[in-house]
Amino acid sequence: MQQRGHWSSNIGFVMAAAGSAIGLGNLWKFPYITYSNEGGAFVLVYLVCILICGLPIMMAEILIGRRAQMSPVGAMRSLVGPRWAWVGALGVLTGFVLLGFYNVVAGWSLRTFVSCLGWSTGGFDATLDLGADFGAMVSNGPLQIGLSFLFMATTVWVVASGVKEGIERAARVLLPMLLAILLLLLFNSFRLQGFAEAMRFIFVPDFGRIDGNGFLEALGHSFFTLSLGMGTMITYGSYMSKEDSVVKASGLVVLLDTLIALLATIIMFSVIFSQPGLREQISKSTAGMLFITLPSVFYTSVPMGALLAPLFYVLVAFAALTSTVSLLEVVVSYLIDEKGMSRARASIASGSGIFALSILCGLSLGAIGGLSDFEMFSPKQGLFNTLDHLVANWLLPIGGLLVTLAAGWFVNQEIAKGELALGAPSFFRFGLWQFFIRYVSPLAVVAILVAVIFFHADFS
Ligand code: TRP
Numbered sequence: 154m155q156q157r158g159h160w161s162s163n164i165g166f167v168m169a170a171a172g173s174a175i176g177l178g179n180l181w182k183f184p185y186i187t188y189s190n191e192g193g194a195f196v197l198v199y200l201v202c203i204l205i206c207g208l209p210i211m212m213a214e215i216l217i218g219r220r221a222q223m224s225p226v227g228a229m230r231s232l233v234g235p236r237w238a239w240v241g242a243l244g245v246l247t248g249f250v251l252l253g254f255y256n257v258v259a260g261w262s263l264r265t266f267v268s269c270l271g272w273s274t275g276g277f278d279a280t281l282d283l284g285a286d287f288g289a290m291v292s293n294g295p296l297q298i299g300l301s302f303l304f305m306a307t308t309v310w311v312v313a314s315g316v317k318e319g320i321e322r323a324a325r326v327l328l329p330m331l332l333a334i335l336l337l338l339l340f341n342s343f344r345l346q347g348f349a350e351a352m353r354f355i356f357v358p359d360f361g362r363i364d365g366n367g368f369l370e371a372l373g374h375s376f377f378t379l380s381l382g383m384g385t386m387i388t389y390g391s392y393m394s395k396e397d398s399v400v401k402a403s404g405l406v407v408l409l410d411t412l413i414a415l416l417a418t419i420i421m422f423s424v425i426f427s428q429p430g431l432r433e434q435i436s437k438s439t440a441g442m443l444f445i446t447l448p449s450v451f452y453t454s455v456p457m458g459a460l461l462a463p464l465f466y467v468l469v470a471f472a473a474l475t476s477t478v479s480l481l482e483v484v485v486s487y488l489i490d491e492k493g494m495s496r497a498r499a500s501i502a503s504g505s506g507i508f509a510l511s512i513l514c515g516l517s518l519g520a521i522g523g524l525s526d527f528e529m530f531s532p533k534q535g536l537f538n539t540l541d542h543l544v545a546n547w548l549l550p551i552g553g554l555l556v557t558l559a560a561g562w563f564v565n566q567e568i569a570k571g572e573l574a575l576g577a578p579s580f581f582r583f584g585l586w587q588f589f590i591r592y593v594s595p596l597a598v599v600a601i602l603v604a605v606i607f608f609h610a611d612f613s
């Protein structure tokens with residue numbers, strides 16, 4: 154048995170967990186799904202999901218991991234019961250698929266960084282059609298494969314070098330920098346003419362504009378953005394020491410993650426609503442918002458934008474890296490704990506398998522017809538979007554549901570109480586957490602899933 158690595162201190166855990174949570178989910182996905190779900194009501198549902206499912210489940214996953222000191226499969230087996238081991242295994246599988254498509258988007262951040270370097274040194278051509286440029290990039294097969302290879306190789310390298318050295322150190326430096334640059338961009342958007350409309354769009358709910366799928370997407374995204382529902386936080390919790398408070402750490406991670414998602418959205422929408430042409434462009438490729446809209450903003454309306462743009466996209470790439478690392482870590486810790494592999498071998502083996510899936514995803518955005526037209530949930534969705542939909546809207550909420558049931562009904566409640574009480578702030582009430590994890594969170598997930606499955610819900 155190898156020695157289990159640990160974070161160096163409480164702040165080490167918070168940084169690593171926040172690094173996992175904060176990623177492309179916040180910077181790339183949340184803004185565009187908020188846009189396609191027409192804002193306010195969607196954001197409100199999302200925030201409610203974060204509060205009533207995300208926060209309690211975050212505490213549940215971390216406490217299970219820390220108590221068991223094992224990766225998800227072993228943790229579920231030892232704390233909940235032998236029949237629950239497959240819930241951990243489902244998480245490992247979900248992580249595998251999730252990383253398969255996530256890695257592709259992470260690759261786009263590298264390419265945008267390189268483009269920015271070019272524009273910053275060679276000058277930015279304001280007439281350039283960035284939308285067309287983006288379209289050409291995603292449908293370029295060899296480029297997609299190359300980019301995701303680079304990203305996967307880096308992820309494997311970090312995971313292979315171990316928990317404390319690799320993951321924690323990266324997150325500690327980069328997270329504060331990302332926050333700083335987002336605040337700077339926020340101040341810049343105050344003076345944009347679209348700022349007021351952006352705030353209205355994001356924060357004033359209009360329930361006529363959301364349907365059942367919007368609810369499901371908001372729920373699913375609350376799991377996605379917090380890295381919940383597949384054992385990431387169980388795994389990271391297993392590297393946490395007894396001196397740290399699960400409650401405080403969870404609260405802080407949830408707060409930071411939500412803050413960054415909202416900041417990114419306010420920043421992007423302020424710009425989009427300031428320039429009529431952009432709205433039209435966005436409607437053609439919502440998913441490209443982070444890579445189409447924002448670069449032009451840096452070069453046309455941000456002071457010192459030429460300096461900040463490359464820096465920003467490096468930080469996006471690193472935010473993605475601290476997330477991909479946490480995803481690979483779930484698969485790797487499973488192979489180490491359950492199959493007795495060495496860390497290096499496990500990292501390379503799982504990284505290669507996931508990269509194979511990334512190749513298929515990367516080629517499903519126009520490069521190869523059969524993959525790009527693949528349909529399951531909606532017509533001509535393509536493999537990439539299908540897997541995203543499958544993981545975010547189904548596998549993660551179902552995984553999260555199983556965790557709430559395990560933690561609320563099957564884990565010895567004295568153990569749960571003991572874990573949460575350690576170092577908890579004085580206002581924390583175990584009974585309240587228990588009420589949420591037993592009733593509120595599972596019912597919320599079930600209600601939304603049932604509504605979508607059986608009633609094709611249209612809530613508006
Ligand atoms: N939360 C990350 C993001 O928002 C992505 C991520 C990392 C993730 N690990 C996860 C999502 C585990 C779900 C489960 O970008």
